[in-house]
Amino acid sequence: MFEREPATDPRQRLWQVVLLTAIEDALIGPSGEFEAHNKVRVCAEARSYLTTPSKDLSEVCALAGIDAQALVDRMRVKIAQAPTPEDLIAGTKMNRQTFSKAASDDKPKRIPFPDRQFTINGTTRTASEWCQRTGVDLQLAHNRLNRGWATDRAFLLTRQEAKQHAAAEARASYNIVMSRKSAASRKRRPSASTTTYEHDGERLTLLEWSERTGIAKQTIAKRLRSGWTFAAAITTPPIRRGHG
Structure with a gap:
């Protein structure tokens, strides 16, 4: 046959x-x-x-x-x-x-390819009929099918739509890659909120020490950058300016 x-x-x-x-x-x-x-x-x-x-x-x-x-x-x-x-x-x-x-x-x-029948969304037409309806070039549809495109995409997407679709897929792939890289980078570099500091046998984050002592987290961090010891940074009360 x-x-x-x-x-x-x-x-x-x-x-x-x-x-x-x-x-x-x-x-x-x-x-x-x-x-x-x-x-x-x-x-x-x-x-x-x-x-x-x-x-x-x-x-x-x-x-x-x-x-x-x-x-x-x-x-x-x-x-x-x-x-x-x-x-x-x-x-x-x-x-x-x-x-x-x-x-x-x-x-x-x-x-011949123009007379072959293709079914899309339950409707069967010849390749020539699909191309006449969608405006897709017959040779373009044939080439797409030979490259393994799905039948609906081969006949329904114009050149411009195919380019836009490919660009969207490329952007989506790029965003996924960058998101994974960003997540991996965050994993490798712990943020200041997860860094722990030890004092009197306790190890807490800067935020937790701030809540414990009542000293603002930014104040403790500034003191540490200025060379204060950690013990001094969390035990020295902040200076209240403007009050006698």
Whole structure:
């Protein structure tokens, strides 16, 4: 069900392999399971996934370069003609080699990027339709998706909005880094309020000594800067000027 030539983009080829594995599980049964009931369950889940349109299937098909609706229509026909999961697991006649050959002989056309369908917020449109609605250049959207952008950002953000968004993310990252550096710096350098001073067997902060003695914290700090001993700084009453 895929192109005869592998995709040149390794990421697209990877998603093609993902889809091919699901198709194999649905049509010939999973090879990685040994218990019969697990094989039946995986086979049934693969069949449901490939025949029910969903946002996840649409995105995987878009990444693989496959038309999602064409795949669903084709798989509905194939699975309707296939044995039930129970009968299939009981006696599988098709091996992986013959399956791969059958898949390559029965492939849908590769859908050009403008015609590929993408689902955003529950709405599915082609790439061309999204770009016409949002004003985003088709090639720009294609390049963004190839760089791993989320589908909604690739189609909804204009160049200016993308620049603003990138700048905001850069500022946020810078602020986080600076905040962490500032926090680390504060951790390394204890402030004056956390520095403790010992007197008469007690060790308290400058604020606590101020509350204990009634002498303003600024006065004690000024005395210490002037060369006073700590004992003198907290035991000498302040001079009250202007009172006889």
